[in-house]
Amino acid sequence: MADDTTDTKSSNQMWGGRFASGPDAIMEEINASIGFDKKLFAQDIRGSIAHATMLAHQGIISADDKDKIVHGLNTILSEIESGNFEFSRQLEDIHMNVEARLATLIGPAAGRLHTARSRNDQVALDFRLWVKEELQKTEQMLTGLIAAFLDRAEEHAESVMPGFTHLQTAQPVTFGHHCMAYVEMFGRDRARVRHAIEHLDESPIGAAALAGTGYPIDRHMTAKALGFREPTRNSIDTVSDRDFAIEFLSIAAIAGMHLSRLAEEIVIWSTPQFGFVRLSDAFSTGSSIMPQKKNPDAAELVRAKTGRINGSLVALLTIMKGLPLAYSKDMQEDKEQVFDAADSLELAIAAMTGMVRDMTVNTARMKAAAGSGYSTATDLADWLVREAGLPFRDAHHVTGRAVALAESKGCDLAELPLSDLQAIHADITDKVYDVLTVEASVASRKSFGGTAPSEVRRQIAFWRARN
Numbered sequence: 528m529a530d531d532t533t534d535t536k537s538s539n540q541m542w543g544g545r546f547a548s549g550p551d552a553i554m555e556e557i558n559a560s561i562g563f564d565k566k567l568f569a570q571d572i573r574g575s576i577a578h579a580t581m582l583a584h585q586g587i588i589s590a591d592d593k594d595k596i597v598h599g600l601n602t603i604l605s606e607i608e609s610g611n612f613e614f615s616r617q618l619e620d621i622h623m624n625v626e627a628r629l630a631t632l633i634g635p636a637a638g639r640l641h642t643a644r645s646r647n648d649q650v651a652l653d654f655r656l657w658v659k660e661e662l663q664k665t666e667q668m669l670t671g672l673i674a675a676f677l678d679r680a681e682e683h684a685e686s687v688m689p690g691f692t693h694l695q696t697a698q699p700v701t702f703g704h705h706c707m708a709y710v711e712m713f714g715r716d717r718a719r720v721r722h723a724i725e726h727l728d729e730s731p732i733g734a735a736a737l738a739g740t741g742y743p744i745d746r747h748m749t750a751k752a753l754g755f756r757e758p759t760r761n762s763i764d765t766v767s768d769r770d771f772a773i774e775f776l777s778i779a780a781i782a783g784m785h786l787s788r789l790a791e792e793i794v795i796w797s798t799p800q801f802g803f804v805r806l807s808d809a810f811s812t813g814s815s816i817m818p819q820k821k822n823p824d825a826a827e828l829v830r831a832k833t834g835r836i837n838g839s840l841v842a843l844l845t846i847m848k849g850l851p852l853a854y855s856k857d858m859q860e861d862k863e864q865v866f867d868a869a870d871s872l873e874l875a876i877a878a879m880t881g882m883v884r885d886m887t888v889n890t891a892r893m894k895a896a897a898g899s900g901y902s903t904a905t906d907l908a909d910w911l912v913r914e915a916g917l918p919f920r921d922a923h924h925v926t927g928r929a930v931a932l933a934e935s936k937g938c939d940l941a942e943l944p945l946s947d948l949q950a951i952h953a954d955i956t957d958k959v960y961d962v963l964t965v966e967a968s969v970a971s972r973k974s975f976g977g978t979a980p981s982e983v984r985r986q987i988a989f990w991r992a993r994n
Contacts, residue, residue, distance in 0.1 A: 651731035680706035688893035727771035734765035
């Protein structure tokens with residue numbers, strides 16, 4: 528007896544700390560998902576109501592039992608929404624918590640609800656419904672962000688700024704044109720969201736554990752009731768599939784990357800060295816030690832959220848990569864990744880929409896910077912091709928010599944005397960100065976999708992019509 532007592536004590540110490548009661552405590556801790564999947568309560572109840580209604584319609588349960596089930600489920604929904612529902616870890620997940628409470632409320636009729644379904648297709652339904660709703664919310668938020676950029680683009684269709692490659696001044700563009708680049712990016716994100724909704728728009732309920740059911744259910748009825756296009760077509764794949772969650776995370780990661788690029792530009796632009804934009808106090812913080820500081824913290828945090836979203840995508844891909852068909856408990860680890868990424872993406876889009884509408888644009892500083900770094904050099908080369916008949920490669924060489932001369936004299940191309948330019952190439956005339964200003968450079972680029980104000984306004988009109 529003494530040895531048995533010692534062994535038990537030693538065993539409990541081995542489990543240690545919070546698991547002092549032994550293996551059962553560890554199993555409860557690792558198995559329970561109610562801590563996070565309670566987020567699916569509305570989808571779980573909605574799915575159960577549709578399932579019960581279909582079962583009664585097919586004569587599988589009585590109309591009276593269906594009415595009791597639906598009334599009980601609506602009662603539970605009200606309890607959860609009002610904060611009066613007590614979730615139990617011992618009941619593992621949202622499905623069992625709802626079912627146990629339903630049994631308390633309506634008695635034996637509750638047991639008939641689970642006819643012709645499994646927790647495998649039930650969780651697939653709940654999660655798919657939640658992701659679909661989240662995608663719809665993301666679509667709306669991206670539409671709002673695009674609208675914010677369209678407004679700023681219209682306001683600044685003629686505001687000149689430097690365009691960059693390698694973060695070096697390249698050619699003059701307009702701030703409106705730069706804004707429209709982000710409209711294109713977030714427009715692609717929204718298109719991906721819409722495609723993802725189309726891909727997942729199939730109802731899993733009725734696939735049961737993995738093989739379907741022998742009951743005469745009507746899966747098309749439940750699909751329609753739940754707002755799906757149609758039911759899924761293979762019961763094994765149905766309970767095994769988390770592509771819809773991975774696709775959501777992929778979309779979130781790409782959108783997050785776009786948001787991070789924009790955040791980085793705002794961080795750079797708001798530095799004293801650039802001074803292109805200024806954020807209000809609503810999206811900035813001060814320093815605890817340096818009173819002159821105004822930090823673009825909102826943009827920096829948007830930039831950081833991207834790392835969390837990327838991590839969630841990699842985590843779920845890793846969870847799913849080695850799973851044989853059909854359902855495995857590993858798949859319980861899918862939801863926290865998606866929930867966290869969704870929260871991060873929502874916050875990042877909301878913050879960025881606010882910053883785009885909030886920031887003050889310093890057009891004078893942008894225009895001054897647009898002319899730096901000999902940004903109109905390409906315009907000089909194009910003029911030589913167009914007016915002097917030079918092959919572009921020759922014109923490029925002549926322009927390079929002009930830039931070197933201007934650099935040695937510490938002046939802009941437009942400030943070089945005509946005699947200096949003619950010493951480089953005799954066919955240069957005083958008409959060249961018409962293209963060496965940043966305004967002329969921008970106005971000349973009227974190719975479809977170019978930076979000319981007229982073309983920027985054309986693209987704004989296109990996007991307003993489709994937004």
